[in-house]
Amino acid sequence: MEAQTLYEKLWSSHVVHQEADGTALIYIDRHLVHEVTSPQAFEGLKLAGRKPWRVSSIVATADHNTPTDHWEQGIQDPVSRQQVETLDSNIREVGALAYFPFKNERQGIVHVIGPENGATLPGMTVVCGDSHTSTHGAFACLAHGIGTSEVEHVMATQCLIQKRSKTMLVRVDGKLGKGVTAKDVALAIIGRIGTAGGTGYAIEFGGEVMRSLSMEGRMTVCNMAIEAGARMGFVAVDQITIDYLKGRPFSPRGDDWERAVAYWRTLHSDEGARFDQLVVLRGEEIQPQVTWGTSPEMVVPVGATVPDPAKENDPVRREGMERALQYMGLTPNLPVTSIKIDKVFIGSCTNSRIEDLRQAAVIARGRRKADNVRQVLVVPGSGLVKRQAEQEGLDKIFVAAGFEWREPGCSMCLAMNADRLEPGERCASTSNRNFEGRQGAGGRTHLVSPAMAAAAAIAGHFADVRDIL
Amino acid sequence: MQKFITLNGLVAPLDRNNVDTDAIIPKQFLKSIKRSGFGPNAFDEWRYMDRGEPGMDNSQRPLNPNFVLNQPRYQGASVLLTRANFGCGSSREHAPWALLDYGFRAIIAESFADIFFNNCFKNGVVPIVLPKAEVDALFGLVEHSPGYTIEVDLPTQLVKRPDGHAVHFDIDPFRKECLINGWDDIGLTLRHADKIKAFEERRRAEHPYYFA
Ligand code: SF4
Numbered sequence: 001m002e003a004q005t006l007y008e009k010l011w012s013s014h015v016v017h018q019e020a021d022g023t024a025l026i027y028i029d030r031h032l033v034h035e036v037t038s039p040q041a042f043e044g045l046k047l048a049g050r051k052p053w054r055v056s057s058i059v060a061t062a063d064h065n066t067p068t069d070h071w072e073q074g075i076q077d078p079v080s081r082q083q084v085e086t087l088d089s090n091i092r093e094v095g096a097l098a099y100f101p102f103k104n105e106r107q108g109i110v111h112v113i114g115p116e117n118g119a120t121l122p123g124m125t126v127v128c129g130d131s132h133t134s135t136h137g138a139f140a141c142l143a144h145g146i147g148t149s150e151v152e153h154v155m156a157t158q159c160l161i162q163k164r165s166k167t168m169l170v171r172v173d174g175k176l177g178k179g180v181t182a183k184d185v186a187l188a189i190i191g192r193i194g195t196a197g198g199t200g201y202a203i204e205f206g207g208e209v210m211r212s213l214s215m216e217g218r219m220t221v222c223n224m225a226i227e228a229g230a231r232m233g234f235v236a237v238d239q240i241t242i243d244y245l246k247g248r249p250f251s252p253r254g255d256d257w258e259r260a261v262a263y264w265r266t267l268h269s270d271e272g273a274r275f276d277q278l279v280v281l282r283g284e285e286i287q288p289q290v291t292w293g294t295s296p297e298m299v300v301p302v303g304a305t306v307p308d309p310a311k312e313n314d315p316v317r318r319e320g321m322e323r324a325l326q327y328m329g330l331t332p333n334l335p336v337t338s339i340k341i342d343k344v345f346i347g348s349c350t351n352s353r354i355e356d357l358r359q360a361a362v363i364a365r366g367r368r369k370a371d372n373v374r375q376v377l378v379v380p381g382s383g384l385v386k387r388q389a390e391q392e393g394l395d396k397i398f399v400a401a402g403f404e405w406r407e408p409g410c411s412m413c414l415a416m417n418a419d420r421l422e423p424g425e426r427c428a429s430t431s432n433r434n435f436e437g438r439q440g441a442g443g444r445t446h447l448v449s450p451a452m453a454a455a456a457a458i459a460g461h462f463a464d465v466r467d468i469l
Numbered sequence: 470m471q472k473f474i475t476l477n478g479l480v481a482p483l484d485r486n487n488v489d490t491d492a493i494i495p496k497q498f499l500k501s502i503k504r505s506g507f508g509p510n511a512f513d514e515w516r517y518m519d520r521g522e523p524g525m526d527n528s529q530r531p532l533n534p535n536f537v538l539n540q541p542r543y544q545g546a547s548v549l550l551t552r553a554n555f556g557c558g559s560s561r562e563h564a565p566w567a568l569l570d571y572g573f574r575a576i577i578a579e580s581f582a583d584i585f586f587n588n589c590f591k592n593g594v595v596p597i598v599l600p601k602a603e604v605d606a607l608f609g610l611v612e613h614s615p616g617y618t619i620e621v622d623l624p625t626q627l628v629k630r631p632d633g634h635a636v637h638f639d640i641d642p643f644r645k646e647c648l649i650n651g652w653d654d655i656g657l658t659l660r661h662a663d664k665i666k667a668f669e670e671r672r673r674a675e676h677p678y679y680f681a
Contacts, residue, residue: 016661016664016665016668017661017664019643021641021642021643023641023643025658025661025664025665027665027668027669027672029679030679036499036500036561037499037560037561037562039502040502040503040504040562043502043504048655050655053665054669056680056681064499065500077500079500079501079523079524080500082500082502083500083502086502097681121678121679123676123679124679129560129562130559130560131558131559131560131584133560144584145560145584146560146584146587147560147561147562147565147584147587147588147591148504148562148563149562149588149591149592149654150587150588150591152655153654153655153658156655156658156659157655157658157659157662157665158665158669159658159661159665161643161654161657161658163641195487195554195557196487196553196554196557196580196582199554199580199581199582199583200583226584229554229557229582229583230583231583231584250681252678252681256677256678257678259678260676260678263676295487295489316484316485316486316552316553317486319484319485320485320486320487323485414491414496414559415496416496416497416499416500433489433491433558433559435489435491435492435558436491436492436514437491437492437495437514438491441495441514441520
């Protein structure tokens, strides 16, 4: 048999029906649901008099709108509350494999709770009305975001209409230096291929660096595949994947476990499999990264300076750079480490897992945030992450450093709740998007790793985490 | 879904790369549980001088005179002309809902982000990819000729300029058929319900652990 890529294996095992032009019906194993992109889908289903096809595929939670403090007061914003309550009532009516509502001890960001509960398993197709569904690809899943019409489509038919993507292998060879993390790998990849570089592709992340990353790290890289334009990114199964999944609430048990593991071990690209594109990075060359603009591809190593649009030849790109610098309140050629910050956000589906919090805590331990830093939010990705961090005493380290220890949720990643930047405020953020207004109208976001975010909180400006470690 | 066959419409230019869905419809408006009514808040942060919140009377808000779509000459536009990687970022379908509600039925760009591109088809909005040279030319023509219109002919897959120049665009045949007929995807898929059931049975037997 011809050597296959992991993508081809995952794709062909889910084709229900295929038309002559290649349009296919793809079966969906897991459907993650949150409050923002589902109400219109539930309503559409009801209006058409349709029933959900397989309720046990649904895992739901409320995360985008939920507050991260004063849970005893409930959700203050009436519009947010209505959206969360709409999800409550929709799930009550329709059912689900699992629902982690507001205040539940296992509630959290949808892309954190799926994996940690073993609801995301290798070989699955995983969809959610959320672009960062690519995160689940870390488990060798075909996982991608969908729009609300498709949420309704999956509910009604358990399928999606799709065409095969092209394949790209991003290989990160060698080893990462001290203080360089999965987030820096993700940003370095986007810096290399650009925010549209992956458009139309399914990206497999491979190479020694990816193999050496924990599941948390792999999730961080796959999470940001969408920022490189790819709807999905994934990593082959290995022992690290299998060890992570053993004993999780929805992971298979007993004979099923053995059977599953035997199958999962086949989920890798075969020797000699052909990709449509190959991109190679060297781990040793990746430095801690900081974005300077309003697109994740506007990124430089921490030791660099803010780029100069005068050196850009393409007029549309040059104008884009000028607009970004103006929005960000930066001048060309400024050393990145001289940029002072007002706030720090450690959280989001990119970097809110236990390993991320540990990385930030290593820097925060025994230090205090700089006086010019108004607020440092640490927002765990889920109730389970929060509990684990507290068992390890990380919360105490953060609080002693002057950081705020919050309840789980999306929080200032997109500022749909009360956590947000004020106009002009500058933030070192571990989230995934530095778009204009993303963290609050007029807010200025610099994307960094959790360790770099903590280092910036301590220094009051961007700092090379390698000087502190 | 609204059918789309041909459209002869006023063109509005948005001369930027990487216009993201947060810019098309900011997150505070995603709290709505409805599909309609997003048009007045399309491009909210660029369009108005104040900060928009759901429930405001948008007709009373101060407009940003520097935002191109606020220029009187572009009022009533139904074709949006833009650059590369339009619609990147979040998967929110609220973005095409907002553009449709604003009045856009076709978007011409050098390229689109995947999820946004896909979401357009579900709502009767036609995303058209043209080569950079054609897009450049259109920007020039729109800028220099107030009231500039073009015709989008879906059956023949042509964008026709008033000067007679026509460019072919590619579109997936299945999606084209759905647009022309206004078909609902779910209905089409459910014609294969037996196949879906059979597939599901096989999968359940082979991989029971996915069906816990
Ligand atoms: S943490 Fe941010 S990116 Fe992730 S799901 Fe929530 S809002 Fe989206």
